Amino acid sequence: MALEVEKPACQPPEANGRLLPQLFRVESRRRETADTFTLTLAPAGSDIQGWPFGAGQFNMLTAFGIGEVPISISGDPAEPRRLIHTIRAVGAATRTLCRSAPGDIIGVRGPFGTSWPVTEAEGRDLVIVAGGLGLAPVRPAIYHALAQRSAYGSVELIYGARTPRDILYYHELERWRGRFDVRVHVTVDSASAEWRGRVGVVTKVMAQARFDASHTTALVCGPGMMMRFTVQELLSRGVSADQIFVSLERNMQCGMGLCGHCQLGPVFICKDGPVFPYNRVKDWFEKREV
Amino acid sequence: MNQTFLIESSHLQQLLEALQRRGYAVLGPTLAQGDLVWGELHSSAELPVGWGTREEPGFFHLVKEKSQGYFGCRPGQHSLKQFLFSPDTLLWRARREGGNWRLEVPAASEAPYAFLGVRACDLAALEVHDRVFSRGRYLDPLYQERRNRAFIVAVNCTSSGGACFCASLGTGPRATSGFDLALTEVLEEGRHFFLGEVGTKQGAEILGGVTHRQATATEIAAAERLVAGAARNQTRVLATGGLKEFLYDNFENPHWDRVAERCLTCGNCAMSCPTCFCHDYLDSLDVTGQVAERRRHWEVCFSVEHSYIHGGAIRPSPRSRYRQWLTHKLAAWQDQFGCLGCVGCGRCITWCPVGIDLTQEVRSLMAAASPAAPESAGEKEHGDH
Amino acid sequence: METIEALLAAHPFFQGMSPQHLAAVAGCGRRVDFKAGDFLCREAEEALDFYAILSGSVSVEIFSARRGPLTTATVEDGEVLGWLWFEKPFHWHLDARARQVTRAVALDVGMLRSRCEADHDLGYEFMKRYAHHLAVQFRVTKLQLVDMYGT
Numbered sequence: 001m002a003l004e005v006e007k008p009a010c011q012p013p014e015a016n017g018r019l020l021p022q023l024f025r026v027e028s029r030r031r032e033t034a035d036t037f038t039l040t041l042a043p044a045g046s047d048i049q050g051w052p053f054g055a056g057q058f059n060m061l062t063a064f065g066i067g068e069v070p071i072s073i074s075g076d077p078a079e080p081r082r083l084i085h086t087i088r089a090v091g092a093a094t095r096t097l098c099r100s101a102p103g104d105i106i107g108v109r110g111p112f113g114t115s116w117p118v119t120e121a122e123g124r125d126l127v128i129v130a131g132g133l134g135l136a137p138v139r140p141a142i143y144h145a146l147a148q149r150s151a152y153g154s155v156e157l158i159y160g161a162r163t164p165r166d167i168l169y170y171h172e173l174e175r176w177r178g179r180f181d182v183r184v185h186v187t188v189d190s191a192s193a194e195w196r197g198r199v200g201v202v203t204k205v206m207a208q209a210r211f212d213a214s215h216t217t218a219l220v221c222g223p224g225m226m227m228r229f230t231v232q233e234l235l236s237r238g239v240s241a242d243q244i245f246v247s248l249e250r251n252m253q254c255g256m257g258l259c260g261h262c263q264l265g266p267v268f269i270c271k272d273g274p275v276f277p278y279n280r281v282k283d284w285f286e287k288r289e290v
Numbered sequence: 291m292n293q294t295f296l297i298e299s300s301h302l303q304q305l306l307e308a309l310q311r312r313g314y315a316v317l318g319p320t321l322a323q324g325d326l327v328w329g330e331l332h333s334s335a336e337l338p339v340g341w342g343t344r345e346e347p348g349f350f351h352l353v354k355e356k357s358q359g360y361f362g363c364r365p366g367q368h369s370l371k372q373f374l375f376s377p378d379t380l381l382w383r384a385r386r387e388g389g390n391w392r393l394e395v396p397a398a399s400e401a402p403y404a405f406l407g408v409r410a411c412d413l414a415a416l417e418v419h420d421r422v423f424s425r426g427r428y429l430d431p432l433y434q435e436r437r438n439r440a441f442i443v444a445v446n447c448t449s450s451g452g453a454c455f456c457a458s459l460g461t462g463p464r465a466t467s468g469f470d471l472a473l474t475e476v477l478e479e480g481r482h483f484f485l486g487e488v489g490t491k492q493g494a495e496i497l498g499g500v501t502h503r504q505a506t507a508t509e510i511a512a513a514e515r516l517v518a519g520a521a522r523n524q525t526r527v528l529a530t531g532g533l534k535e536f537l538y539d540n541f542e543n544p545h546w547d548r549v550a551e552r553c554l555t556c557g558n559c560a561m562s563c564p565t566c567f568c569h570d571y572l573d574s575l576d577v578t579g580q581v582a583e584r585r586r587h588w589e590v591c592f593s594v595e596h597s598y599i600h601g602g603a604i605r606p607s608p609r610s611r612y613r614q615w616l617t618h619k620l621a622a623w624q625d626q627f628g629c630l631g632c633v634g635c636g637r638c639i640t641w642c643p644v645g646i647d648l649t650q651e652v653r654s655l656m657a658a659a660s661p662a663a664p665e666s667a668g669e670k671e672h673g674d675h
Numbered sequence: 676m677e678t679i680e681a682l683l684a685a686h687p688f689f690q691g692m693s694p695q696h697l698a699a700v701a702g703c704g705r706r707v708d709f710k711a712g713d714f715l716c717r718e719a720e721e722a723l724d725f726y727a728i729l730s731g732s733v734s735v736e737i738f739s740a741r742r743g744p745l746t747t748a749t750v751e752d753g754e755v756l757g758w759l760w761f762e763k764p765f766h767w768h769l770d771a772r773a774r775q776v777t778r779a780v781a782l783d784v785g786m787l788r789s790r791c792e793a794d795h796d797l798g799y800e801f802m803k804r805y806a807h808h809l810a811v812q813f814r815v816t817k818l819q820l821v822d823m824y825g826t
Contacts, residue, residue, distance in 0.1 A: 018428060018429075018431070019381055019382070019431065020381075020382055020393060020395065021382075021393070023390070023391065023393075044390065062573070062584075063573075064384050064386075064391050064573070064575075064582040065384075065573060065574065065575030065579070065582035065583075066573055066575070067573045068571060068573060068584070088600075090600040090601075091600065093573075103389055104389075105389065105390055105391050107384075107391075131823060131824060132823070132824035133824075160823075161824065162822065162823075162824040162825070166824065189818075189819045189822065189823070189824070190745075190746070190747070190819065191746050192742075192743075192745075192746070193734075193743060193744055193746065195746070196774070197749075198732075198749050198751070199734065199746045199747070199748050199749040200748050200749060200815060200819075201815045201818045201819055201823070203814075203815060203818070204811075204815045207753075208751070208753075222823075222824075223823050223824055225818070225821070225823045226818075226823045226824070229814075229818060249599060250597075250599060250604070251596070251597060251598055251599045251604075253570065253571050254571065256426075256427075256428035257426060257427065257428060258422070258423065258426075258428060258430055258567070258569075259568060259569050259570070259571070259589075260567060260568030260569070260589075260591065261568065261589075261596060261597070263618065263622065265538075265622055266621075266622040266625035266626055268626070271426075271427055271428070283538075287541065288610075289604065289605050289606070289607060289609075289610035289613075290541065290604070290605075290610070290614070601825075
């Protein structure tokens with residue numbers, strides 16, 4: 001029988017939003033790292049007031065004439081009047097998007113996909129482990145948790161990047177770290193002598209995180225290898241597999257489970273994910289060539 | 291029990307005309323440049339009268355038959371997906387207007403389609419595509435629009451081909467549902483008629499414009515005998531019991547390496563399969579840079595690009611791509627859509643240049659998984675379709 | 676001022692060790708303090724101590740003539756630095772430098788070894804923890820090597 005799937009937090013508007021991009025204007029573009037930029041988008045017409053989305057969902061962004069790519073929404077879900085997307089320039093479409101100037105028009109379809117369980121995790125300790133660009137899809141969940149801070153037990157954020165220059169949202173990390181009610185650990189894989197912070201992989205830093213494993217919900221987002229080892233570390237600390245959430249990635253072209261590209265075994269990453277509880281995908285997670 | 295009727299073969303043309311009067315574009319099998327294709331029929335004479343087909347792994351022949359049947363040809367490469375989910379579709383166009391883009395959507399397709407000569411396997415494939423495109427969380431509006439307006443005249447097979455295995459899956463050779471009208475062609479003892487069945491109200495309305503009468507018990511029996519014979523003649527079998535769990539457990543089965551030695555990853559099987567639905571989206575810009583288009587076109591999971599994400603393909607090896615196609619169609623599909631992805635039409639076997647037979651590959655995988663267990667070849671099992 | 680024994684008992688590396696064994700290990704130890712910039716060890720120096728870091732931060736470095744000191748990892752409070760050497764006098768193969776005020780317990784490796792030889796139960800307890808520490812180091816080093824964040 002077909003798998004039961006949770007309805008996503010927000011769905012695209014009927015008919016039109018499914019296949020046709022909505023027009024958005026680039027309001028600002030900000031460089032995060034050498035090849036990564038954050039775009040802030042505002043609706044181009046007056047018929048769209050806001051774009052409600054759940055933390056963890058993504059949009060399909062169109063660079064007209066060049067291509068369309070899936071990009072996680074990185075803004076605050078409490079602020080749906082603007083769409084914030086952090087994009088790494090790796091191909092023709094993303095390079096074009098990263099070169100956008102304020103005023104340029106971009107097409108948006110979405111929001112698609114499942115969300116981080118920020119509401120279900122209330123009352124529990126929250127551990128967020130992100131690596132590299134993986135901080136972008138989980139940032140909306142961080143915003144939510146910090147805004148609803150008292151709903152959670154302890155909140156720990158562990159972030160790893162390749163080098164200090166690859167750290168995403170550097171100043172925001174500093175601000176979060178400055179709060180008295182959340183613990184933020186940042187580490188890099190390699191660094192020159194000027195770097196005053198930790199050097200070592202995220203899994204090593206996890207030994208420093210403090211949480212009650214049996215009452216913890218963990219959100220994990222980053223390169224596949226990083227998620228794989230982080231999940232193992234969480235499991236060995238006693239966090240249960242249905243309380244560890246991962247965000248998976250595949251070639252996604254339609255966002256609707258119709259084009260067939262994003263399949264991982266029986267699930268479609270675009271509509272059954274990209275956020276999954278680990279126990280749902282553990283038989284397929286990082287299975288070679290699947 | 292559907293209402294039955296009889297149409298003399300000479301009156302088949304009236305059926306076409308009744309459909310044309312209603313505004314349908316009648317599509318059916320026809321010969322074009324020596325090939326069997328589906329195209330628009332302007333008269334019943336354009337059907338491949340007097341022709342038949344022979345299918346074997348890797349071979350498809352058109353042969354001249356002794357009798358002058360209209361529907362002696364079993365399915366070629368084409369299926370309904372050629373029209374309801376066309377190989378190349380324009381999704382939208384955008385024109386640059388100063389600093390802005392203005393989107394244009396192509397108008398809905400013109401005439402509705404009336405499909406004349408749909409085999410039971412292809413009807414089963416239509417039901418599968420209905421699940422994929424119109425019963426999931428997201429619908430495909432293009433498929434919906436064409437599908438809802440389509441009229442279906444099914445044709446029950448009176449002989450089976452060398453690649454057919456619909457009987458083992460319960461998807462044929464007799465069409466049991468999903469049609470407006472169904473016909474069985476009977477050519478024997480100097481008689482040539484169609485034993486028909488009404489499936490829907492629309493079917494009955496169209497039938498009203500065609501000369502027809504009640505069928506006698508003998509005539510009904512003649513038709514049923516032919517269809518039953520077609521079922522009996524099938525030699526190929528796909529055992530579906532426990533197939534999903536077996537394939538999920540056998541991703542490292544040694545037999546994948548052996549089939550990978552033969553598979554060219556050409557994707558012919560996926561292209562001709564009536565249930566395969568993978569497609570690509572392609573954005574382009576005209577030479578002036580003022581007009582952008584997005585088109586949708588068929589893709590196959592056999593291509594390396596299919597699984598490409600930044601950094602590389604998830605499935606670089608032919609072994610992993612053949613495995614993906616087979617396990618998706620026979621296992622994951624069941625979890626995704628609640629049915630098997632295969633309808634037993636045999637096209638993948640016929641149109642594979644090296645004649646790979648997925649029913650045999652399943653048996654080989656099972657044999658390779660437990661060398662001690664006997665092969666399940668020859669056992670007929672009706673699958674959970 | 677806490678005893679060496681108490682400091683080791685509170686250190687994660689020695690968690691679960693019996694008071695008897697802890698006392699034997701503590702007998703090999705002494706408190707050491709480093710200022711920022713002090714080297715805990717230098718490449719090619721004879722290796723005599725195994726460090727249990729109590730507080731602070733140490734960078735493990737390889738010096739390159741062209742690029743200067745390259746940090747391969749940082750070692751923080753609750754972690755350990757050093758190898759167990761048996762037989763010949765061995766040498767450090769990396770530099771380790773304190774990045775800020777760092778306090779540690781330095782265990783004399785020669786003394787530790789002879790106590791482990793005399794009491795094999797102690798030896799086993801120590802080797803168990805040391806083997807686990809090495810396994811973790813290998814795993815995390817390999818992750819650093821393959822560059823998890825590479826495209």
